[in-house]
Amino acid sequence: MMRILILTLALLAGPALAQPESSNAPYANVQLDDAAQEEAALELMETLRCLTCQSQSIHDSDAAIAGDMRHQVRTRIAAGEDPEAIRAWMVDRYGDYISYEPSVSSTTWPLFAIPLLLLVFALGVFWRRMRKT
Amino acid sequence: MKRLLIWGPLALFVFFVGLAAYQLTQPKDDLIRSTMVGKPVPAFELPSLQEAEPVLTQAIFADGTPKLLNIWASWCAPCIQEAPYLEAMKEAGVPIVGSALKAPDGTNLAFLVEHGNPYVAIADDAYSELKVAIGSSMVPETFVIDGQGVIRYQHLGPVLDKDIPVLMAELEKAQ
Numbered sequence: 177m178m179r180i181l182i183l184t185l186a187l188l189a190g191p192a193l194a195q196p197e198s199s200n201a202p203y204a205n206v207q208l209d210d211a212a213q214e215e216a217a218l219e220l221m222e223t224l225r226c227l228t229c230q231s232q233s234i235h236d237s238d239a240a241i242a243g244d245m246r247h248q249v250r251t252r253i254a255a256g257e258d259p260e261a262i263r264a265w266m267v268d269r270y271g272d273y274i275s276y277e278p279s280v281s282s283t284t285w286p287l288f289a290i291p292l293l294l295l296v297f298a299l300g301v302f303w304r305r306m307r308k309t
Numbered sequence: 310m311k312r313l314l315i316w317g318p319l320a321l322f323v324f325f326v327g328l329a330a331y332q333l334t335q336p337k338d339d340l341i342r343s344t345m346v347g348k349p350v351p352a353f354e355l356p357s358l359q360e361a362e363p364v365l366t367q368a369i370f371a372d373g374t375p376k377l378l379n380i381w382a383s384w385c386a387p388c389i390q391e392a393p394y395l396e397a398m399k400e401a402g403v404p405i406v407g408s409a410l411k412a413p414d415g416t417n418l419a420f421l422v423e424h425g426n427p428y429v430a431i432a433d434d435a436y437s438e439l440k441v442a443i444g445s446s447m448v449p450e451t452f453v454i455d456g457q458g459v460i461r462y463q464h465l466g467p468v469l470d471k472d473i474p475v476l477m478a479e480l481e482k483a484q
Contacts, residue, residue, distance in 0.1 A: 199411070199437075200411065201435075201436040201437075227341060227446040228446070230339060240410070240411060240437070241437055241441075244436045244437035244438075244440075245437070245441060247436055248438070266441075267344075268344065268345075268444075269343060269344060269441065269442065269443070270341055270343070270444050270446065271341075271342070271344045273341050
């Protein structure tokens with residue numbers, strides 16, 4: 177009884193959270209004719225983070241805002257804009273949050289520095305041991 | 310020395326468990342704030358929701374009077390919740406520009422009939438162009454924009470009773 181109740185509630189909860197509409201922007205779900213441009217767009221869309229479904233990229237997500245953002249990425253790439261310029265434009269609006277591409281900044285540099293330091297330390301220990309034997 | 314060192318891994322383990330436990334008890338803040346605050350409203354050109362002719366641009370925010378920009382849609386439940394408070398702000402003399410996101414045909418207009426229309430003008434932002442350009446992540450969302458068209462403040466989520474004094478103070482500051 178309890179299980180049925182929980183299952184029913186789960187079924188009800190899913191659609192309630194979903195966005196009622198997906199995007200109908202022309203390039204939300206339509207590829208660009210130029211294969212090279214589409215590839216560039218895809219690469220960018222896979223590394224831009226969705227705003228409403230925070231663990232997905234805009235390429236993965238079916239949320240309306242993600243579709244609208246795909247439309248924007250594709251039309252801008254079709255207009256000849258550089259993908260990294262579009263990423264920078266997005267970061268200008270939403271901060272580092274929006275990009276899945278790791279970047280070195282004042283807050284993230286330890287992530288890049290610590291592995292290097294550990295490697296140097298490990299090599300040092302290794303070298304000392306080798307010298308002893 | 311060696312005797313003490315043997316406790317090292319356990320101490321590290323306890324430290325990480327403690328750190329995780331502490332973080333788990335902290336309230337979660339997953340709001341994505343716009344980094345456009347302090348910058349001018351981005352250039353946009355959108356049709357009006359209600360009229361066939363007029364096109365809305367960023368020029369609407371450059372007439373010297375501070376305004377609110379409210380992003381909403383008919384399918385957004387918190388938008389219903391904030392409707393009376395936006396109405397109250399309109400009655401207090403605050404010009405509110407609306408930006409309506411895509412919704413099933415006609416439902417945005419029906420929303421205005423049902424829940425009131427506090428807006429001086431409404432842009433039809435069917436592809437979220439203005440929403441993304443201004444760095445908005447939620448629906449609804451309200452921006453305070455000064456008379457020169459510079460974004461001064463972002464309010465995420467519905468405008469409720471307690472938010473009105475905050476927005477009024479921000480509008481005052483934007484004078």
